[in-house]
Amino acid sequence: MIRKCTYFLMSLFILFTSCIGEDIINDFVEPELRIINPISSLPVPETYQFNATYFNTIGIEEETTITWNSSNTSSATINTSGLLTAVAEGTTTISASVQNNDVSLIESFTVTISEDGTVIIEEPVIKSGTIVTTSSYLLTGTFTIEAQDNSNDLLISVNSDYEATTSLPGLYLYLTNNPNSISGAYSVGPVSVFNGAHSYVIPGTNINDYTYLLYWCQPFGVKVGTGEILD
Amino acid sequence: MTIKKSVATLAIIILGFQFSFSQWTKDKGKGYYKVSAWYLESDEHYTDTGDKDPNATRTNFNFNFYGQYGLTKKWDLIAYIPFFARTTQNDAVSGTTGQVLTEGEAINSIGDIDLGVNYGIFHKNSWALSASLKLGLPTGKSEGGSDGSFQTGDGEFNQLLQLNLGKSFKLYKQSFYGKLYFGFNNRTNDFSDQLTTGLELGTQLIKDKFWLIGRLNTVQSLHNGSLNAQNSQGSIFANNIEYVGLGGEVSYYLTKKLGFSFNYASLLSGKIIAANPSYSIGVFLDMK
Known part of the structure; x- marks a missing residue:
């Protein structure tokens, strides 16, 4: 009986420690x-x-x-x-x-x-957009993106109407051309401000390089909100 | 999911389930020992608003040992040792191109160990009252993987003090036991303390052979911990987890001492916790 139980537990071990599965991401955007x-x-x-x-x-x-x-x-x-x-x-x-x-x-x-x-x-010197939640977490606000004079840096200014939940672990901000994926995106870094105005300097980036701000929960591997960058 | 902290919390739920009958202490030298495989696959979680949101699929698996040993007629030693814990995350594959966008990962380690004692305060007729103290040792991996979010432990020291009140009774010639418990979980590292409550009802469908047990339990945060995303930049840990859980267990004695059990645990509601059900299959030795 004990031997059967051992075989049973070993089978469970092999079953549950086998290969990693796949999540299919709906990431189509118009080329x-x-x-x-x-x-x-x-x-x-x-x-x-x-x-x-x-x-x-x-x-x-x-x-x-x-x-x-x-x-x-x-x-x-x-x-x-x-x-x-x-x-x-x-x-x-x-x-x-x-x-x-x-x-x-x-x-x-x-x-x-x-x-x-x-x-x-011809390019605009300033673009702007609105951050909207794509989840049930609080995330809202407006922002501007500005090309910096005499450098290739970008300044992202998030305005004072910005608000985000502090309950969500591991919130990161990305610049991306696909609002559904961080693949190929530029990681701005972990979000450390959850209320009010703040800014990020992005080195070596053209104002036309990206089309979205993307707020991403790293541990959950899911987007929390986006902000389309508009002219 | 973890999923992070929430998985560690689910593991605590499972531990809670192991405490069946714990209002009745073991006699000296008697014991109950179980080796289980616990599994959770989570692709959605409860958010801070109580709604469900999707997440990358993570699996959490552990092999654990649970033991309860009667030191005296009134004192039991209890231990939960997840001696092998594994957390994985699926590959993220583009539905458009089929290419792997993010490689999946897997982390193996030992999980968080719980050690405790159970003290029988009184046992009279069909009533029993006991108190248990469980210490959650941060022996698991609180960070792992490429982003640090692959956890097999919560990285903090829990101290759960719980009162268990139980009563055995008969209803329509059927034997039942009921159990109520109320506990306080003191947590460290700026996590909020928690109140735990639970209700358990069990019956022997076949005398001394086959048990059916149902459980309802809750965890409420006292919101007294300062840890949040604002003061722990980029932290993977979630604080103020809450839930109402519903689960069940069937236990079957193959012999007088040896048997197997199947456990199912799900959540009716929650906040910042994996929303999918977990399963556990175990083989136990009941030294009566």
């Missing part, structure tokens, strides 16, 4: 081609290097061939790597496109070529 550093004006004979990034169906940056085109090559030309050269006064529509097997994306914008003047950066 996106994003011009990271658009401009609206460029003087002759300056050049300007555009940077564009392709984010795949789970919001992760993916290497792919980006095709650049200028609609008016007598005013400006653009090479295969996105280097724009101002040739003569006029306007041109610059387009970047991606053509994969099942993805076709194009982003276009107009650039004015002037005989004199300066480069006009």
